[in-house]
Amino acid sequence: MVIRLLLADDEAMIRAGVRAILTTDPDIEVVAEAGDGREAIELALAHRPDVALLDIRMPRLDGLAAGAEIIRAVPTVGVAILTTFGDDAYVTRALDDGARGFLLKSGDPRELIAGVHAVAVGGAYLSPRIAARVIGELRAAGLxxxxxxxxxxxxxxxxERDVLALLxxxxxxxxxAHRLHLVEGTVKxxxxxxxxxxxxxxxxxxxxxxxxxxIITE
Incomplete structure (x- = not known):
């Protein structure tokens, strides 16, 4: 399937660079671009994309607040945050609000494409650097x-444990569903x-x- 994507960043040059990376994948189509959080919400309602890729620091409304509103208004849209800032508070807030991806602009372009694909099919994706930090924190927390x-x-x-392990x-x-020989609705x-x-x-x-x-299953 072609993934329809909304891209929001207040810097036109950044949007152009991200769009150039995404469009190297023939299965990703950027259907709308926004320069601020309010516009991102409006375009999400108008276009109903598969994925909304949002910068954090934008005028009128930041990407975290815009993402939370998009999730409430259009639950079928998978929200991913793309930012320079990997602060733990940002990550926690984004995930608590329902975002399914958190990607760093400084990451490998392949991470960006992989993250969009994961979010588009209902999965979750954290930038490897952020994931490593999360895992490190879990280890530090101990037994x-x-x-x-x-x-x-x-x-x-x-x-349910089988489903959780695969999730x-x-x-x-x-x-x-394919792995466990179930129908997709049952898995949902x-x-x-x-x-x-x-x-x-x-x-x-x-x-x-x-x-x-x-209990992770490979």
């Missing part, structure tokens, strides 16, 4: 977090149940719990 995570997943059925490995609902129901039972907001948070519990 208590591992024990807590393992206790939490006891509330899941075995099938944490980066598979989309369709890919999980399991994911919803997992988030509810574990009191989580999104797939990235679920993936972190799975990593902590040590």
């Amino acid at each position: 208590s977090r591992v024990t807590t995570a393992r206790d939490r997943i006891q509330a899941l059925t075995q099938r 944490a490995a980066g598979l989309s609902n369709a890919q999980i 129901g399991h994911v919803s149940a997992i988030l509810t039972r574990l009191e989580l907001n999104n797939r990235v948070q679920a993936a972190i719990v799975a990593h902590e519990a040590g």
